[in-house]
Amino acid sequence: MLLKETKDKLLPTLKTYFGYDSFRDQQEQIVESVLTKNDNLVIMPTGGGKSICFQLPALLFNGLTLVISPLIALMKDQVDGLKANGILADFYNSSQEKFEQDEIFDKIYSKELKMLYVAPESLSFLQNILNETYISCIAIDEAHCISSWGHDFRPSYQQLGFLKNTLPNTPIIALTATADKATRADIIEQLNIPKATQFIASFDRKNIELEVRPANDRISQIIKFIEKQPKESGIIYCLSRKGTEQIANKLKQQGIKAAAYHAGLNFAERTKTQEDFIYDKTQVVCATIAFGMGIDKSNVRWVIHYNMPKNIEGYYQEIGRCGRDGLKANALLFHSYSDVIQLRKFMNGASNEEVQVAKLERIKQFSEATTCRRKILLSYFGELLAENCGNCDVCKNPPQLFNGTIIAQKALSVITRLKESEAIGTVIDVLRGAQNATILDKGYDKLKSHGVGKEISWRDWQQYIIQLINQGYCEIAFHKNNALHLTDFSKKVLFENEVVNLTKPIEYKEQPVVEKTTKTKKPKKDSLFERLRNLRQEIALAENIPAYLVFNDATLK
Ligand code: ADP
């Protein structure tokens, strides 16, 4: 319980230091929870107001609040903002000169500071101050970076587990805008905060209209799109630095005030682009994902993804940068298979390659979806939307639906029988009554449900199951070999006769023959695994289906 004396200080402190008259949504509960020294995990969309959740308690604690943040480039801005409000804050990272760092140490030793922003890799320099009488609270911003199941893994975050061991009584507050369920669990485990109170804000941003289009002649589509709202500002996200510049140039040729933004530009150029955008001197910024993290501009009217994003978390975070004022906004994504292939190549050899590939697959499914897109996004973050949203391209132009309850029941009951331990390929094999090695080895042919879905082809099952995932009736556990798991909503189908609507599967067109330009190299002697993997990729590409469906991993290993 929070002392009344402290509770009475909350609103006046909010007003004095931040200028706000009231708390937003869950901010007050979170602040109270931090002040009562609970550990907390806060999931709140970008722009939701996460900073107050640790900045306000920092002012009321006796000692120092450490803020761990991965964004060195933004630390100075954040700290300058705090200082301007009369808050004793500073930052410490590897971009500073020695004398600057020495100054910080002086401030630390004279206990002048209320808040210190630190990059995780710089923590080791602060070992001496890590004691419980001095450190009152630890805030870990962008906490999803700790998890290789998340979308923006940073190895330097993985050492943060030591904080709870070193300072067991100091409350930790971990914050992020995007973390799917697996990532949330991983954050809690890695930070050693099993008792953390979880505050999960709704992810629904109703005012953003969602649309996906095929990536044909993107530039002219974009120009038409901009001409419809010629005064409104927007962001175009691209995969490569070169792409941002090319697109910006093409828009400029049309008389549109556009600029490119990417990490290859120098600090002055980036700052200028940001400022011109904020002050409406530049209408359109063509950017890599480096843009937008610290941008606080409420009237961005639209976000276009020129290229496919790597995963749903990234996509959702990026589209979240438009319509922060709550007024109508648009998010347009161009769906392109060649982008998917390109992204897939970047993932080769990554330490969490399988997770990344599965997440890419998920955004691809989202782009191809025939069900309400908002439902898909929200169910990805564990939220069920009762009705279709009415504000996405699928809702506005709905496909023909049929009652697919029996199909759903069959799939979900097979997932249950398989104890939620198998990926989509094996689930379909069991539904279809397959007799292959995996099925026989594991005795799945003896299951009661083996073959309950014989009448439906393999590919149709695949599409139906993706639709079920998209509607939140089951989910892919990225952290458990992509096994299909049930959700709370599965029960409604299995036990409460919930009607499930599905759309007829898309018929597969003949794929164009992939021309081989180079002669196939002789495979290396010791790379059977590699060859199987490549083969799997090749079949997947030619058939236009996810690689991990071609063989399941058990076949490979
Ligand atoms: P996040 O870190 O969740 O992306 P921020 O903490 O940066 O969000 O806050 C986003 C914006 O909301 C900022 O402009 C901030 O000033 C504003 N804000 C936060 N809390 C409040 C509040 N209680 N009342 C009014 N504005 C707020």
Ligand code: MG
């Ligand atoms: Mg923030």
Ligand code: ZN
């Ligand atoms: Zn919809």
